[in-house]
Amino acid sequence: MSVASPTGEPSAPRLHVVTGKGGTGKTTVAAALALALAADGGHVLLVETEGRQGIAQLFDTPPLPYEERRVAVARGGGEVKALAIDVEAAFLEYLDMFYNLKRAGRALRKMGAVDFATAIAPGLRDVLLTGKIKEAVTRRAGGRPVYDAVVVDAPPTGRITRFLNVTNEVAGLARSGPIKSQSDGVMAVLRSPRTAVHLVTLLEDMPVQETADAIEELTAAGLPVGSVIVNMATEPLLPAASLGRAAEGRITGKDLLPALTAAGVHGGPELADALAAEAVEHARRWSSQDALREQVAALHRPTVELPLTVGPMDVGCLFDLSERLETHLRDEVAA
Amino acid sequence: MTRPPHLAPPLDLAGLVADPATRIVVCCGSGGVGKTTTSAALALAAAEAGRHVVVLTIDPARRLAQSLGLQELDNEPRLVETPGVAGSLHAMMLDMKRTFDDVVAAHSTPDRAEQIFANPFYQALSSSFAGTQEYMAMEKLGQLRATDRWDLIVVDTPPSRSALDFLDAPNRLSRFLDGTMIRLLTAPARAGGRAGVRLVGAGFMIFSRIISKVLGGQLLADISTFITALDTMFGGFRERATATYELLRQPGTSFLVVASPEPDALREASYFVDRLSTEGMPLAGLVLNRTHPPATTSLSATRADAAAEAVAEAGGPGAKLAAGALRVHAERMTQATREQRLADRFTSAHPGVPIRTVPATGGDIHDIDGLRIMGEALMAEETATGTGTPRSRVLPARPPAA
Secondary structure, three states, X not given: OOOOOOOOOOOOOOEEXXXXXXOOOHHHHHHHHHHHHHXXXXXXXXXXXXXXXXXXXXXXXXXXXXXXXXXXXXXXXXXXXXXXXXXXXXXXXXXXXXXXXXXXXXXXXXXXXXXXXXXXXXXXXXXXXXXXXXXXXXXXXXXXXXXXXXXXXXXXXXXXXXXXXXXXHHHOOOOOOHHHHHHHHHHXXXXXXXXEEEEEEOOOHHHHHHHHHHHHHHHHOOOOEXXXXXXXXXXXXXXXXXHHHHHOOOOOHHHHHHHHHHOOOOXXXXXXXXXXXXXXXXXXXXXXXXXXXXHHHOOOOOEEEEEOOOOOXXXXXXXXXXXXXXXXXXXXHHO | OOOOOOOOOEOOHHHHHHOOOOOEEEEEOOOOOOHHHHHHHHHHHHHHOOOEEEEEEOOOOHHHHHHOOOOOOOOXXXXXXXXXXXXXXXXXXXXXXXXXXXXXXXXXXXXXXXXHHHOHHHHHHHHHOOOHHHHHHHHHHHHHHHHOOOOXXXXXXXXXXXXXXXXHHXXXXXXXXXXXXXXXXXXXXXXXXXXXXXXXXXXXXXHHHHHHHHXXXXXXXXXXXXXXXXXXXXXXXXXXXXXXXXXXXOOOEEEEEEEOOOHHHHHHHHHHHHHHHHHOOOEEEEEEEEEOOOOOOOOOHHHHHHHHHHHHHHOOOOHHHHHHHHHHHHHHHHHHHHHHHHHHHHHHHOOOOOEEEEEOOOOOOOOHHHHHHHHHXXXXXXXXXOOOOOOOOOOOOOOOOO
C-alpha cells in the first residue's frame, strides 16, 4: 500500500487537537475548524472525547452514538462526520481486535468489569481514546486515507499533555505487551508533524496563563503545538479616540449630556452619569483585554481571533466562524 | 409579608456567617464559576465580622494563592495577614496526596505505612484517581473540624464538571475499594491461594485473565497487597467515607451553591439543589456570580439603540461619544436581561432558594483588596445598591400590572 500523501500537501497537519481552559469554547472552535477543513470537498471526522455530547448540541442532532455519523455538509462535496468515543465500547473493540474476545467482552460489560478496569488504571482510558483517534487518522480505503483531517475536541488545557503523552501514562501500567506497543504507535502519530495541538483562549488572565503553561508542557513532551485561537473577541463600542480617556475614568455625565439633550434623549444628568459609568467600565474591560493581546503575541504561535457570537450558537454561526479559520489555515500553509 | 411567587428571597450571608451556630460553609458549583474566590471572600468577610475562620481552598489561581500567603503547599493552615480585622483568617490549600498519606500514617505502624507508600497502586490512587481529591477534601474538612481550633470553616470544592461530584466521589471511591470486583480480584492472594477460586464463576476467570493481560499481572498483585494492608488498618474505606459524609449533615453545616449566569452553570446548580434536598442537607442559597447589572434601568436596550441613532444623526460635539455610550448601555441591558431570565428560570424551579448576585469586576481577583470588594458585595444589605435594584436580582422586577 502506498503511503504517499494524496492531498499533495505533505506539510499540512491531518490531526488537529483542540484544547483550551474550560469555558473558552473549545467545542465550538473544534466544530468550526472541522467545517473549515471540510470546505472544498474535504472529508473530516470530528471526535468528542469527554462524553458530554456537546457536538450533538451544536449541530442540533440527537445524541451521537459510538459510530461515525454525518453532521454537516460543506461546499464542494465536503462533509463532517462526528464520533463520540465511548470508552467502554472502545475497550471492547480493543479486546476484540487484540484478543478476539468479543463475546467475553459482552459478559464483562454485564459484570461492570469494564468500568472497573478503566477505574483501576486511569491511564487506560486515555490510551483507548487516543488509540481510537490514531486509528481514524491512519485508516485507509482504496489506497488513500479515509479522512483528510481529524479534529479532536480534547480534554482541557490542564489535562491535555497527560492525555496526549500516552506512553508516559502507561509506563507504570504496562512495560511490554500490546498496550505498550499500541501506545508507542499512537505516540509516533501524535509527535509527527502531521499533528497540531491548537489552544483556544479568551482575552482573560487565567486562560492566557493556562495557554502559556500548556504550550510549555506540550513542547517539553515533544508534542507539536499549532495555533492559538483567541475566542469571543469583542470590538469596542466607543469611538477609538475616546477609549483611552474613558479607561482612565475621565469621562463623566457632563461629556455626554449636551449631545443627549440635543438629540432629545430624556433622562437628564442622572442618565448621563449612569451612561458615563457604564462607558468607563466598558473601556476598562476592553483595554484590559487588549493588553492581553501582547501576552498572546509573546507566545510566538500563529494566532487567529474569532468574534463573540451574540445570542445562541447555531450551525449558521459555526459556518461564520469556520470562514475565519479557513482564511487562517490558508495563510498558515502559504507561510 | 408574602412575596410574589416569582421573586427569589434575598440571601442573608452576613447573618449566616455571623451566627455562632454556623460552623461549616461548603461552597459548591461547577468549575469556572468563581468558587475559590467566593470561598476566600466569604471567609475574609466572616473574619472581619469577628470570627476565627479557616478557608480550605482546593486549586486557587497562583496569584490569589500568593496573596493569601499560600506559596508553600504544606497542607497546613497558614495565618493570613489581615491588619485591622476583628477575628482571624487562616487559609490552606489541599494537598490530596499528603492528606491521604496522613490518613494512612495515622492508622498504621510506621513500617506498614512505608510499605503502603511504596505500593505503585497506592501511588496512582492517591495522586490521580478520579474522586480522590473530593474524598480528601472531605477528609481534611473532618480533620479541621475535629481540632475545634476555628469557629468557622469555609470549604471550596474541587473543580469538576459536575457539582454533584463532591457528594458522589467519596462514596464512589469507597464502593470501588470495598467493591465485590476488587475483593474477588484480590481474593486468591488474601485467602492464601486457591480458596477464593471456588467463589467465582467462569466469567470472572476470563475477566481476571484479561485484566492480567491488558494491565499486567504486577498491577493485580499491587492492588491485592494494598487492599490487604488497608483491611488490617481500619475496617474498610466505606465506613470511613460514611462517617465523613455524616459531617455534612450535622447541624451547623450550610451549603452555598455558586453559579455564573450561564445555562450550563445554572443547570448544574439546579441538580445540586435538588440533590441537597433529597439528602436533607441544608442549603443556604445561591450566589449568582459575575452578573452585569446596568448603572441605570430607565432606558431599555431597544430605546437605547434608537437613542444612539438619534444622537449620531443630530451630530454636534460629543455626539460620537454619547452614541457609543448609548450602545454600551444597550448591550449591557441585553446581557442583564438574559442573565435575569436565567435566574428567573432557576427561581421558578426552586422558588424557595435565596439568591445573592455578585457583579463582575474588571479582571480576576488576586489580592486581599479584591476579596474585600467581593466580600462587600456578598455581605451588603439587600437594598443597598446605587440603582435601586435589590441584590437578589440583576434587573428590578417589573411592578405587577395594576
